[in-house]
Each structure stands twice: as structure tokens, then as C-alpha cells.
Amino acid sequence: MKILVINSGSSSIKYQLFEMPEEKVIAKGLLEKIGEEDSNFIQKSEKGELKLKKKIPDHETGINLILAMLTSRDKGAVKSVEDIDGVGHRVVHGGEEFTASVSITTQVVEKIRKYADLAPLHNPPNLMGIFACQKSLPHAVQVASFDTAFHHSLPPKAYLYPIPYEMYKKYEIRKYGFHGTSHLYVAKRAAVLLNKPDANVITCHLGNGCSITAIEKGFSVDTSMGLTPLEGLVMGTRCGDIDPAITFHLMGKGYSGEELNNLLNKKSGLLGISGSSNDMRNLIAAQENGDERAKIAIDIFCYRLKKYIGSYLAALGPTDALVFTGGIGENNAMVRQESLKGLEQLGIWLDEQANSGNPPGQEGLISKEGSPVKVFVIPTNEELQIARDTFAIAQK
Numbered sequence: 001m002k003i004l005v006i007n008s009g010s011s012s013i014k015y016q017l018f019e020m021p022e023e024k025v026i027a028k029g030l031l032e033k034i035g036e037e038d039s040n041f042i043q044k045s046e047k048g049e050l051k052l053k054k055k056i057p058d059h060e061t062g063i064n065l066i067l068a069m070l071t072s073r074d075k076g077a078v079k080s081v082e083d084i085d086g087v088g089h090r091v092v093h094g095g096e097e098f099t100a101s102v103s104i105t106t107q108v109v110e111k112i113r114k115y116a117d118l119a120p121l122h123n124p125p126n127l128m129g130i131f132a133c134q135k136s137l138p139h140a141v142q143v144a145s146f147d148t149a150f151h152h153s154l155p156p157k158a159y160l161y162p163i164p165y166e167m168y169k170k171y172e173i174r175k176y177g178f179h180g181t182s183h184l185y186v187a188k189r190a191a192v193l194l195n196k197p198d199a200n201v202i203t204c205h206l207g208n209g210c211s212i213t214a215i216e217k218g219f220s221v222d223t224s225m226g227l228t229p230l231e232g233l234v235m236g237t238r239c240g241d242i243d244p245a246i247t248f249h250l251m252g253k254g255y256s257g258e259e260l261n262n263l264l265n266k267k268s269g270l271l272g273i274s275g276s277s278n279d280m281r282n283l284i285a286a287q288e289n290g291d292e293r294a295k296i297a298i299d300i301f302c303y304r305l306k307k308y309i310g311s312y313l314a315a316l317g318p319t320d321a322l323v324f325t326g327g328i329g330e331n332n333a334m335v336r337q338e339s340l341k342g343l344e345q346l347g348i349w350l351d352e353q354a355n356s357g358n359p360p361g362q363e364g365l366i367s368k369e370g371s372p373v374k375v376f377v378i379p380t381n382e383e384l385q386i387a388r389d390t391f392a393i394a395q396k
């Protein structure tokens with residue numbers, strides 16, 4: 001069975017075509033800058049690489065281009081679009097409605113539209129991808145995989161904010177959590193590595209967006225992102241946890257709601273503190289050249305991550321493993337080391353050599369033998385998780 005996984009963002013579409021159940025990627029590609037003059041397309045399959053630069057005005061044209069490339073006679077991966085049996089769509093916000101991936105019906109579409117109120121930047125382009133695929137692949141099963149779904153098991157003490165309860169009842173203001181597909185994927189892998197299906201695991205997804213999740217026997221019981229992905233850890237351009245009064249204070253200085261939204265989501269975090277970059281690689285290089293602001297940005301990032309790890313160890317109790325994933329988590333030994341410094345008494349015994357010697361982007365155990373909490377690097381694979389879910393639903 002061939003399963004296409006689509007991640008449709010505001011101006012880009014990422015995709016992978018899987019052969020299931022073998023879990024083999026037979027093609028993958030990226031279309032960027034949709035709506036601009038020079039949209040960029042690249043696809044890789046076993047038959048080679050395809051590149052294209054031309055204006056792709058909208059998502060529907062984008063999906064049709066992707067299907068044309070997947071069926072390209074020279075460098076495609078399938079003979080006809082009819083060979084694609086199912087499509088798994090990444091959807092960011094599923095609110096309280098969705099606790100797992102689902103087959104897309106009219107009602108599901110309505111709910112995704114409803115939750116666009118909570119994820120205005122994500123759910124609308126996710127829907128554009130869904131509509132385009134429904135039109136061009138009417139024979140295929142369409143499945144939605146929600147970033148929020150894995151966190152459906154959060155208990156009220158973790159998901160309610162200490163603000164008037166009516167805000168939850170009236171406006172559905174609560175913690176939803178995100179990156180669920182990634183946390184689920186690496187937690188399952190950790191359970192396999194531990195040979196313990198009901199393991200308690202803390203997973204740190206550190207990419208451009210960053211979040212940490214406490215997982216008890218396979219269920220998410222707390223997570224750092226909240227109503228939106230702005231809460232929690234320091235991120236590339238997002239502030240994470242701050243005193244909410246900063247916003248009123250700045251409103252008093254003349255900032256509008258929209259300006260604050262932009263300030264905290266796009267101009268804060270690593271970029272805001274360093275003043276130079278949201279990319280950890282650049283900051284490390286800058287720090288090595290004596291850039292003090294880059295150094296403090298990295299320090300704050302690691303210090304706040306360490307505090308979260310400590311609090312999640314407290315929240316979870318007996319913890320079997322801690323997992324690092326995402327671009328920073330998988331590649332950056334320095335961040336792993338700094339964020340775990342001094343946690344020995346909490347049961348985390350990092351093996352510094354194993355940590356620094358772990359090849360970038362590869363799975364590895366980086367704690368010392370006998371460490372009460374094992375520490376793993378596990379590359380995430382959200383697309384594969386979505387492909388597995390879609391395959392399972394398509395089989396039914």
C-alpha cells in the first residue's frame with residue numbers, strides 16, 4: 001500500500017510517499033514559497049532528483065504539481081495517482097475533539113475549521129492541503145493526524161490554567177500541547193529500546209519550536225506548550241514562559257495586540273536575546289567568536305530547559321528515560337550536556353564521552369551505565385508516525 005504524507009504550511013508543502021507496511025520512503029519532496037514569483041520545488045526518489053522553479057500560485061496547484069512529479073515517467077515513484085491508497089495530513093490543532101488520527105469526513109473538516117480560531121496560522125493551510133488532495137485523489141483514504149491528539153490524556157490539573165474557570169467553559173482556554181506526533185514517536189521508540197512497553201519517559205523535542213512532555217505508561221500527562229505553541233521552553237523565535245504582565249505593560253507603552261503577538265512569536269527566543277539568529281548553529285559559532293549576546297541566549301535556553309526537566313522528573317516520579325530529539329536535540333551535544341549539568345542527584349548520569357561522540361542525527365544511549373534515568377538521543381520521524389496511522393485506518 002502506498003501512503004502519501006502531507007505537511008501543508010502557509011507557504012510550503014512537505015511530503016513523503018511511503019510503501020507500507022515496509023515503512024520504506026519511496027519519494028520525498030518540498031515545495032516552498034507558494035504564492036511567490038519563484039516557488040521552489042525539489043523531489044528525491046530512487047530514480048533521481050527533480051528540481052523546478054516557477055510560480056505556484058496556491059496549494060491546489062502545488063498538490064497537482066507534486067502528483068505530477070510523483071508520477072513522472074523518468075524520475076517519479078508511481079505509475080499513476082491511482083496507486084496512492086491513502087493520504088495522511090498533518091493538522092496542527094484538533095482541540096479537545098480529537099484523541100487520535102481520524103479518517104476525514106465533512107464533520108472532521110468542520111471541526112478543523114472551528115479550531116482555526118485557536119491556530120489561525122496553521123489549520124487554514126492544513127485544510128487547503130486536505131481539499132486539494134480530496135479533489136485530486138478522490139479514491140484515496142484521507143486521514144488527519146493532529147499535533148494535539150497525543151496530549152488528550154492530560155489530567156485537568158495539567159491542562160487547566162489558574163484563571164477564572166468560565167474562560168475554559170466559554171472560550172475553551174486550556175493547555176492543548178503540540179508536537180504530539182513527535183513525542184509519541186520517540187516515546188514509543190524509547191519503550192522499545194528499554195524493552196518496557198509501560199515505561200515512564202520525558203521527551204524533549206528541540207527544533208525551531210521546542211517542547212517537553214512527561215509520558216506515563218505511554219500517555220502524555222504534562223507538556224510545556226499550551227493553548228498555543230508559544231508557552232514553555234525558549235524557542236528559535238518564541239519566548240516560551242514569561243510573566244503575562246509584560247504584555248499589559250507593553251500595551252501601556254503603545255504596543256497593539258498584533259504587535260505583541262509578532263514580538264513574542266517571531267522576534268523573541270534565541271533570536272530576540274542574541275539579536276542575530278534563531279539558529280542554534282549560528283549562535284554556537286558566534287559564541288565561539290566571543291559574541292556575548294549569543295552566549296547568554298544559549299545559556300538561557302539550556303537553563304530553562306534544565307528547570308523544565310527537573311520539574312517533569314518531579315511531576316512524573318519514577319522515570320525510566322529522558323529523550324532528546326528535533327534538530328537541536330539530535331545534533332547538539334553541548335545543549336544536551338549544559339541542560340543536564342547538575343542533575344546527577346535527580347538520577348541523570350550523563351556519559352560525556354558518549355554524548356559528545358554520538359554521531360549527529362543518530363540514535364544513541366548517552367547516559368552512564370547504572371544511570372537511574374537512561375538518556376537517549378532518538379531522531380524523530382513525524383511523517384512515519386502519520387504514515388503508520390494512515391495505513392492502520394486505510395486497512396480498516
Ligand code: ADP
Pocket residue numbers: 206207208209236278279280281282326327328331332360
Ligand atoms: P523544525 O522545528 O523547523 O523542524 P529542526 O528540528 O530542523 O526544526 O531544528 C532546527 C534547529 O536545529 C536549529 O536551531 C538548528 O540550528 C538546529 N540544528 C540542526 N542541526 C544542528 C547541528 N548539527 N548542531 C546544532 N544545531 C543544529
